[in-house]
Amino acid sequence: MSLDAVRAAGPFEPLDYAPAYRRVAAAIAGRIADRSFGEGEPLATETQLAAQFGVNRSTVREALRELESEGLLARRKGTKRMVVSRPSTAGLANRLSSALALQSVTVTEVWETLLVLEPQLAEAAARRRTADQLAALHQAAGRFAAPLPTSSGVHAPAFGVDAVVEFFSALGAATGNRALQLAHEPALRLLRSSLTLMIDRVPQARARIATAQRRLLAAIEARDAEAARNWMTKHIRDFRRGFELAGIDMASAVDVAA
Amino acid sequence: MSLDAVRAAGPFEPLDYAPAYRRVAAAIAGRIADRSFGEGEPLATETQLAAQFGVNRSTVREALRELESEGLLARRKGTKRMVVSRPSTAGLANRLSSALALQSVTVTEVWETLLVLEPQLAEAAARRRTADQLAALHQAAGRFAAPLPTSSGVHAPAFGVDAVVEFFSALGAATGNRALQLAHEPALRLLRSSLTLMIDRVPQARARIATAQRRLLAAIEARDAEAARNWMTKHIRDFRRGFELAGIDMASAVDVAA
């Protein structure tokens, strides 16, 4: 009989012993979560923490690494003391996307997610965008349509991919809904690799994207939610055609660029 | 002149020295990302790693805590050796939701996210659900409609909240799209606290939810995507009414239950 079977049968729950470094981390995380420690506030030094918890400094350090990796602690560069910090959506989205990539998520899945999310985001953005957010969208679109010449005069093959991602990202910000924004960020990162290939291989892709962005911008500027949603739907559908023209296997796993 | 000003002006980029524990973590993470280390494979022991990297075991341990917290390493409980693991969407979603809570995301934002996502998820689930996934949905719905009696015969006040969350979660799984699934998980967790309040305070809430789940199940079982989407939209809209009846301030920040 397997151990699990025994556990499932018996009346006792497995008693969960947590090592000290984890309990220390949990204690500090709790204080951050309930806002006993405010953002930017410097944490006590390792020695002090060790004394307070009654553990060795090495143990405290292991706990700190854990919290640091969760984004709850950070260090301004060129400084020693750790400060409490709120995990940024950007940092989170990065880890999320690499996690998804590790699960071999397919291009289809990513594309479908965008098809679900982006039109709704466009609609919300058209309704609620501020002037600043609109400006950010314009800027991203501009960066894509007229890429800055590099010093050597030669563009990287798929120059502009970043601008496309930034455009979508700015769209997310323009919804004014952080939960919604975070929901689409991972998909955006995962779009990058396929999009790079596409822009590389499909000559007309760049122009089509630029056009779509112009229409979207016009709709969002005019606060025409309906139009924004429709154009976005077209835009995302167009991506799919682009992927196919580029010979991208939609059933293959996406990968995250390093 | 500030240090930043100097840095911005000068021709030199700030050389970023990374502490050893971070480089060790990055090295191991790289191997996991490029699949040199397969899932489930046991990692070398701390002493071996220390020898290979030429650092002290303490340093290795700090690196391991980092990777562990990222979900790249895990330990089967009751065992010593660490094994390589792919971060689970469940674990990720938890951290995401606490991160969002720390950013004081409002009930409105969470609700709107659900309103955007869930109808589409329902639609996709109706199209693609397998028999197993349908069974999981049924089970979650059953758990909510007929909660198991506890030993004392008394239910926790808002008994069943977990079942609701589980229902949505099962719905996400039924879409067969992991990216989409991950997108809605954080919002689900954040729903919990408001939902608990609502079920506690609004007597008819439980019955309304149960009815909605039945309709949804029927539609998904019949693979009627249109109906599934419509019922889900109604269902989520109903949540909002429930929140208002419960006197929940939609503009207040959600919190994550411990």
Next chain:
DNA sequence: GGTGAATAATTGTCCGACAATCGTACTATT
């Protein structure tokens, strides 16, 4: 008041140590 040297505090890393636990091989019991 600002400057710069002297001093203290802090982090990153190392070493060595030990108890508790896990895995395993081996033995004894029923």
Next chain:
DNA sequence: AATAGTACGATTGTCGGACAATTATTCACC
């Protein structure tokens, strides 16, 4: 033969102390 007990090495969790490099602070000095 299957089970229970025993012995032993390997591994992790935790501790104490140490030291160099870097950062923060103090304080005299212009």
